[in-house]
Amino acid sequence: MYLAIFSLVALVSTASAIGNAAVVNKCDDPFYLWSVGGAIGPMQVVSPGGxxxxxxxxxxxxxxxAIKITAVDNGLLNGAAQLIFAYTVDGDQVWYDLSDVFGEPFSGKRLKVSSNGGASIDWPNGTRPLGSQVKNTASTDDVVFVACA
Known part of the structure; x- marks a missing residue:
């Protein structure tokens, strides 16, 4: 299954030496995300299967x-529970993490972050397990977050 997701990400990537951060919605409902760095990017709606x-x-x-994800429309601006899929590129490495703030928008649903060469982050019940969630891989790898995995 994850091989198919990495293949799908490869289709949308450009011919470059850098990987992609991807978010896949396998849930029954849409969710909303923003790419946030020094500025907040526009809201994106990710439909089921999107x-x-x-x-x-x-x-x-x-x-x-930080790719901030909410279960409600405009949730970033109204204080809704947020899931945060964050990454930092550091030369030939990318460090990635999963966390939440203001609640657990995917409680009861499996969440997973995978990459071609790094360790996975797995939240079987949609809630943060104990311990560090920070992982790393080569910056040429794709890092993929799957909601309702």
């Missing part, structure tokens, strides 16, 4: 990028 992807990059102002 995909959002961006090339891995280092934000020149903040250093890292």
């Amino acid at each position: 995909l959002y992807a961006e090339p891995l990059h280092r934000d020149p102002r903040s250093g890292g990028v």
Whole structure:
């Protein structure tokens, strides 16, 4: 299954030496996301079965990028529970993490972050397990978050 997702991400990537950060919605409902670094990007609606992807990059102002996901429309601006899929490109490595704030928007649903060469982050019940969630891989790899995995 994850091989198919990485293949799908490869289709949307450009011919470059950098990987992609991707978000896949396998849930029954849409969710809403924003790519946030030194500025907040426009809201994206990810429909069931949908995909959002961006090339891995280092934000020149903040250093890292947080893809903030809510279960409600305009949730970033109204204090809704947020899931944060964050990454930082550091030369030939990318460090990635999963966290939440203001609640657990995917409680009861499996969440997973995978890459071709790094360790996975797995939240079987949609809630943060104990311990560090920070992982790393080569910056040429795709890093894929799947909701309702």
